[in-house]
Amino acid sequence: MKSRINNHMKVFIKKFLAFFIKDLKIAVSYKFNIIFQSLFYIFIFSLLFFTYGQQSILGSSNGVSGTGNFTTLFMGFALIDYMFSSISVFSREVRLAQTQGTFETLLLTRTSILTIILASYALTFIRATIRVILYFVICKLLFGMNLDLVDMPIFIGIIFYCSLPFIGIGLFSAAFVIIFKVGNVINLLISLGSILFSGIFFSTDLLPSTLSIIGENVPLNIGLDLTKTIILNGYDSINIYEKLLLIGVQTILLLPTGALFVYYALKIAKKNGSLNYY
Amino acid sequence: MTIKVTDISKSFNDNGIFGKKKEVLKEVSFEVASGDIVGLIGPNGSGKTTLLKILLGLIEPDQGKVELIGGEDKYMGYVNTNSRSFFWRISARDNLVFFGRLLNMSDHRINESIQELSESFSLTPLLDRPFMLLSSGQMQVFNIVRALLKKPDYLFLDEPTTSLDLSASNNLIRVLSTIISERNIATIWCSHNFNELSQTCNKYWHVSKKKIKVIEYSDLLKRKECMSNYFIEISKDSLARINDEIELDVLRETSDTIIISQEEKTNTISSFIKILFEKQIDILSIQNRSNEIKN
Numbered sequence: 001m002k003s004r005i006n007n008h009m010k011v012f013i014k015k016f017l018a019f020f021i022k023d024l025k026i027a028v029s030y031k032f033n034i035i036f037q038s039l040f041y042i043f044i045f046s047l048l049f050f051t052y053g054q055q056s057i058l059g060s061s062n063g064v065s066g067t068g069n070f071t072t073l074f075m076g077f078a079l080i081d082y083m084f085s086s087i088s089v090f091s092r093e094v095r096l097a098q099t100q101g102t103f104e105t106l107l108l109t110r111t112s113i114l115t116i117i118l119a120s121y122a123l124t125f126i127r128a129t130i131r132v133i134l135y136f137v138i139c140k141l142l143f144g145m146n147l148d149l150v151d152m153p154i155f156i157g158i159i160f161y162c163s164l165p166f167i168g169i170g171l172f173s174a175a176f177v178i179i180f181k182v183g184n185v186i187n188l189l190i191s192l193g194s195i196l197f198s199g200i201f202f203s204t205d206l207l208p209s210t211l212s213i214i215g216e217n218v219p220l221n222i223g224l225d226l227t228k229t230i231i232l233n234g235y236d237s238i239n240i241y242e243k244l245l246l247i248g249v250q251t252i253l254l255l256p257t258g259a260l261f262v263y264y265a266l267k268i269a270k271k272n273g274s275l276n277y278y
Numbered sequence: 279m280t281i282k283v284t285d286i287s288k289s290f291n292d293n294g295i296f297g298k299k300k301e302v303l304k305e306v307s308f309e310v311a312s313g314d315i316v317g318l319i320g321p322n323g324s325g326k327t328t329l330l331k332i333l334l335g336l337i338e339p340d341q342g343k344v345e346l347i348g349g350e351d352k353y354m355g356y357v358n359t360n361s362r363s364f365f366w367r368i369s370a371r372d373n374l375v376f377f378g379r380l381l382n383m384s385d386h387r388i389n390e391s392i393q394e395l396s397e398s399f400s401l402t403p404l405l406d407r408p409f410m411l412l413s414s415g416q417m418q419v420f421n422i423v424r425a426l427l428k429k430p431d432y433l434f435l436d437e438p439t440t441s442l443d444l445s446a447s448n449n450l451i452r453v454l455s456t457i458i459s460e461r462n463i464a465t466i467w468c469s470h471n472f473n474e475l476s477q478t479c480n481k482y483w484h485v486s487k488k489k490i491k492v493i494e495y496s497d498l499l500k501r502k503e504c505m506s507n508y509f510i511e512i513s514k515d516s517l518a519r520i521n522d523e524i525e526l527d528v529l530r531e532t533s534d535t536i537i538i539s540q541e542e543k544t545n546t547i548s549s550f551i552k553i554l555f556e557k558q559i560d561i562l563s564i565q566n567r568s569n570e571i572k573n
Contacts, residue, residue, distance in 0.1 A: 017379075026365060272291075
């Protein structure tokens with residue numbers, strides 16, 4: 001039994017690495033992409049610095065003592081990036097495989113649909129991490145952000161943990177694309193809703209009380225609270241364990257349900273003969 | 279090793295989920311064993327590709343079952359006409375290595391197989407070229423190489439010589455049939471090209487009216503001459519002179535000309551041409567499905 005599990009694990013890792021190497025080679029083939037992306041982020045952060053950032057350095061601090069809004073904004077931006085990456089990567093990968101015509105061919109290799117979908121996350125995760133490091137460098141060098149390099153590993157660890165429920169939502173989203181092909185409302189609603197209730201751009205205290213309760217349980221908001229508490233205030237609060245547990249529960253609920261939906265969507269598509277339609 | 283199909287039926291909605299059900303296959307049963315090379319013929323839309331995809335597990339039948347006798351864990355190679363089923367930004371070799379790894383082959387075995395097959399199909403100089411720079415014919419040959427990469431137990435070929443010129447097509451048929459015979463692979467070969475099938479297959483099936491019918495080689499030769507394998511281009515003005523008397527399928531129209539065929543009829547090309555001559559209709563061109571033009 002144990003050796004069978006080990007064997008399955010070995011095969012999964014081998015296929016996962018195959019996807020990663022293939023995705024990396026494709027990414028590297030777009031040579032100017034990284035330069036254009038870097039320029040884009042410098043532009044975005046300059047824009048944010050001269051709007052939100054200046055106000056905060058002069059005054060309010062959105063609940064974190066001694067810290068400017070710009071640091072909060074940086075953290076929020078990193079969290080949003082991970083959320084978008086987690087939520088959109090699977091549906092994007094399925095859609096790409098449908099339009100490229102590789103979807104059926106990949107399934108014919110007897111690679112499970114979950115392996116195909118999850119393997120696409122490897123490069124996306126690394127790219128999101130590189131982007132967060134890039135945000136950090138830009139914010140630190142150009143705008144003197146109040147965050148140290150030594151805090152980066154724990155910071156990335158927390159935002160990855162907080163993005164786990166979004167992987168589950170991303171699986172729902174992929175299931176939607178397998179059946180309906182376009183018009184992925186799940187991505188749109190969850191992403192916009194999460195940003196609205198996240199407290200990144202305005203405090204959730206400003207929302208009506210019912211919406212405020214929803215806001216407090218949105219993973220993006222919890223993630224922001226956690227990163228601020230741990231990175232800026234230290235680890236002394238008992239509150240962080242509750243929040244970590246809440247994220248864990250959301251992950252346990254959403255990941256398996258999302259996976260089941262993907263299998264169900266695949267069954268429907270095989271029934272309709274629409275696997276490769278786009 | 280045998281693939282056994284029992285009472286397979288499949289229908290699709292002809293216009294999305296609210297459309298009417300259209301039955302494509304009805305209670306189809308057959309067996310394909312090692313050493314069988316089955317030539318599958320039939321008009322467009324008769325259900326050949328649907329049948330292959332059911333065997334491959336890409337489409338679920340409404341009823342019936344597909345059994346692999348002689349082991350469940352068998353590999354089925356599939357060749358279709360879709361050159362987009364590769365990753366165009368990376369090289370042909372990288373594509374093959376990627377698919378080999380997904381098939382759980384060791385890197386050593388993948389490289390060995392790539393070398394052997396690329397030599398057989400004369401593809402070695404193209405291996406490290408980005409896939410997007412290959413011609414559609416070359417892409418199609420790589421499609422076949424991918425299907426053979428992990429020595430398949432079953433091979434399903436859906437018009438494998440699409441996009442190939444005559445010489446490349448003949449070369450591919452020669453190499454492919456040698457590999458199939460040497461490895462004793464149970465094969466189903468779909469094509470509209472009768473020459474291709476008569477060179478390679480040892481059994482012939484015809485898909486029509488939702489059923490599969492076994493046909494003999496002599497019958498295949500008759501069908502080769504059948505009107506459904508030819509397209510005839512005539513002037514548009516002359517269409518009215520024949521339309522009432524002969525049932526025709528109009529395939530394509532231009533401003534002056536029209537291309538006709540007879541999809542479900544068993545008239546031979548010679549008898550049909552005779553009728554056109556009798557009606558004094560100018561034939562502009564005759565083309566068969568394997569693109570040999572006889573003016």
